[in-house]
Structure formats: C-alpha cells, structure tokens
Amino acid sequence: MSKAVHVINFGYKVEYNVGRRITNDITVSDISVSREQAKIRLCGNRVYLCDSMSKFGTFVLVKGLLPLATINSRIPIQIEKKCFFLTLRNKYTWQQRLCQCIKGSDSRD
DSSP: OOOOOOOOOTTTTTTEEEESTTTEEEEOOTTTTTTTOOOEETTTEEEEEEEEEEESSSOOOOSOOOOOOOOOOEEEEEETTTTEEEEEOSSSSSHHHHHHHHHHHHHHO
16 A cells, blocks of 8 residues: 655645546545545635545544534444434524523522
C-alpha cells in the first residue's frame, strides 16, 4: 500500500472530489474506495468532508466532541458491522416547553 500526501489549495477552488476515478482531484487506488467517494469543501472558514453516497460511507477518526445533527436530520452511525441511524427531534413544541417551564417553576417534582 503506497502512501501519499495531498496538499489542498482552496485559493484555486473550493471543492475537491475524492475517489477511485482518475478524473477526481484526489485519486485513491483502493478497491474499498468508491469511484466518487467524497467531496472536500470550503464553506466560509470551515472545511467539510461530505460523503458522495458511496456504498460503505466515508469514515473520519473523531477525537473530541463532534456536533452530530440539526433537528430532523438523519445521521448514519456504524459500529463494527452494525449500522443504525440517529435522528434528533424535538419532543415538544415551543408552546409545550414554555408550559413545562412555567409549571416547573411552580412545583418541584
């Protein structure tokens, strides 16, 4: 397995394609990588890695906290060979939460 270092210059363009296809900006010659695996994007002052609906997804080693989702977005999580989806939803409307706060200040449950 050969190793390579790719330097990305966002002054040239703001999105780079990654995958096995030779026309990608970053080519990875490994059968486990899809032809169109992912995109690396610059949005504002942040860099994002976005999976391109590849067969097995794109994995990142996470060290520390990672904001996972916004309300109603669906996040696939894989641990070993098991995959499940995480969806963050509001349990109550803002009116119901307001009523709970008012009730909570009156009584101690």
